Amino acid sequence: MKCILDPINAETKKRRLEEFQRRCREAGIPVTNQRRIVLEVVLGMHCHPTADQVHASLKVRRARISRATVYRSLESLVLLGVITKACHPGDVVRYDARLEPHHHLVCLECGDVVDIADPEITPPTLPDMSVFGFEVKDCRMQLRGVCRRCRRKEKRR
């Protein structure tokens, strides 16, 4: 079984950047260099970076973008629907660049989340929650437990 997802590939990245520009035009907000670069970096990062991790990753790429702008850019990318906020057990906001349906392994010890694909557990259609006035946009399974690293730590005690 292979189900931990690979990084987003070059072709998908290109498509996502085009979609970002299209949505900016639709929403009438400027396509700034900063926003584009932030998106590029997030698409290239491992799963669910924090704003600060994105900022650090920008530094490595020699792109000088202030911390405040990184926060604001990520927020506008969420509003554009180009990325989403990941649901984590911790107290730091994390972002998820993967839009296609997938699931998460959540470690309840360290808060780490890993993307997985497992068609077996995915329901074929989105459940209807309109009785509650709720519009379902996507559906993700969280498999919560303890990751390898944390299990090792536990054994050591």
Added chain:
Amino acid sequence: MKCILDPINAETKKRRLEEFQRRCREAGIPVTNQRRIVLEVVLGMHCHPTADQVHASLKVRRARISRATVYRSLESLVLLGVITKACHPGDVVRYDARLEPHHHLVCLECGDVVDIADPEITPPTLPDMSVFGFEVKDCRMQLRGVCRRCRRKEKRR
């Protein structure tokens, strides 16, 4: 269809408090008044309170427990496995007193999460992720989208 879950009932509360005391003894940590009262309050609150909401709720009940102790008590209750950290898209830690399997409606606009039960979408057995060294303890479906209140707000624009 009825699937938004009712508050935890009196009988269950009693059982949960007993379990808490038992686990304290097992772990060799003291059963203090503060920890017990914090648990009582969390069991009585609507879904996924923040530490500060718990603290406020304690005030209403005329229980003077310092904010720091509330934070520490909640953390020890998590370690004891008596409550869990809820997985939210926001930047504040939220707690979940419901241990039995259930699912969540997550509003991506306001970050609100509502407990639901829907056996139709619940997989019969926990998927095996031991290939990744991951021990699955529970499995929750997140139906992410927009809640009634936020949809109304959108229409007003």
Added chain:
DNA sequence: ATACGTGCAAAGCGTTTGCATTTCT
């Protein structure tokens, strides 16, 4: 008696905001 928990206040971080300046449309 001893180890652990509690309360208080201060420190620590992640995040947001006000304002002058720059950039995009």
Added chain:
DNA sequence: AGAAATGCAAACGCTTTGCACGTAT
């Protein structure tokens, strides 16, 4: 030209921590 975004630094809010004291085992 006008509207919106950026950078900086300061402010803000949630959470943790150091320390003296209190409490459970």
